[in-house]
Amino acid sequence: MLKWLKIFFNLILPPRCPVCGKVVANSDALCPKCFANITFISFPYCKKCGKPLELFISEDELYCEDCLIKKSPFRFCRSAVVYDDFSKKIILDFKFFDHLENKKLLAKWLFMAGKDIFNEGVDYIIPVPLHYSRLFKRKYNQSAVLSATLSKMCSIPVLYTTLKKVKKTLPQVHCSGKQRLKNIKGAFQVINPDSIKDKRIVLIDDVYTTGSTLRECAKVLIRAGAKSVDTLTVARVCD
Numbered sequence: 001m002l003k004w005l006k007i008f009f010n011l012i013l014p015p016r017c018p019v020c021g022k023v024v025a026n027s028d029a030l031c032p033k034c035f036a037n038i039t040f041i042s043f044p045y046c047k048k049c050g051k052p053l054e055l056f057i058s059e060d061e062l063y064c065e066d067c068l069i070k071k072s073p074f075r076f077c078r079s080a081v082v083y084d085d086f087s088k089k090i091i092l093d094f095k096f097f098d099h100l101e102n103k104k105l106l107a108k109w110l111f112m113a114g115k116d117i118f119n120e121g122v123d124y125i126i127p128v129p130l131h132y133s134r135l136f137k138r139k140y141n142q143s144a145v146l147s148a149t150l151s152k153m154c155s156i157p158v159l160y161t162t163l164k165k166v167k168k169t170l171p172q173v174h175c176s177g178k179q180r181l182k183n184i185k186g187a188f189q190v191i192n193p194d195s196i197k198d199k200r201i202v203l204i205d206d207v208y209t210t211g212s213t214l215r216e217c218a219k220v221l222i223r224a225g226a227k228s229v230d231t232l233t234v235a236r237v238c239d
């Protein structure tokens, strides 16, 4: 019965490509032309931070320069696609313009990009939270919506209220590198530390830009007792 209902709805309201609007077979797919424009992050990438690497030298040299010299609060970071004009449109439509139907496509990308993380083992998904004033304006938190959809695919539970944004910050896009760190410092708090004690967490967000927001979240979670923190984002700014 459900199958017939689905066929009926698809006939009157067929799923469309989120970029160009062309009719597509599934609600979590792009049309072939728009799909070809998306740059997926594929092997070789840094084993730790997921940054694309120019060359594959050997299994032992699968770390980027940054990960070889700098200490990081993350176990792994992974992103599905490069943040460019094509992926940007899908993400911004989803984030700011109520195109919630894009969640299936974006969560599918997260699920695929997170295979190293899921294979290593994760106890909880935590979305990067919004301050209540911004949530009020936007009506929904795009990271929480993505987390809920991803959770159905990977069967890992989501903790929605454990990590809270307690400080109103400027949008990070308006800040330079150093300002970003200052802006976000002290912005997050763990509400119920017992729930994450010795747990492996994967943080979900739409875009990894400089990583300063995710890094601050990870520090707070680790300080509260989390065993490890990974990040999984739809897109990553690559230069």
Ligand SMILES: [Zn+2]
Pocket: 017, 018, 019, 020, 021, 022, 030, 031, 032, 033, 034, 035
């Ligand atoms: Zn299209």
Ligand SMILES: [Zn+2]
Pocket: 046, 047, 048, 049, 050, 051, 063, 064, 065, 066, 067
């Ligand atoms: Zn790296």
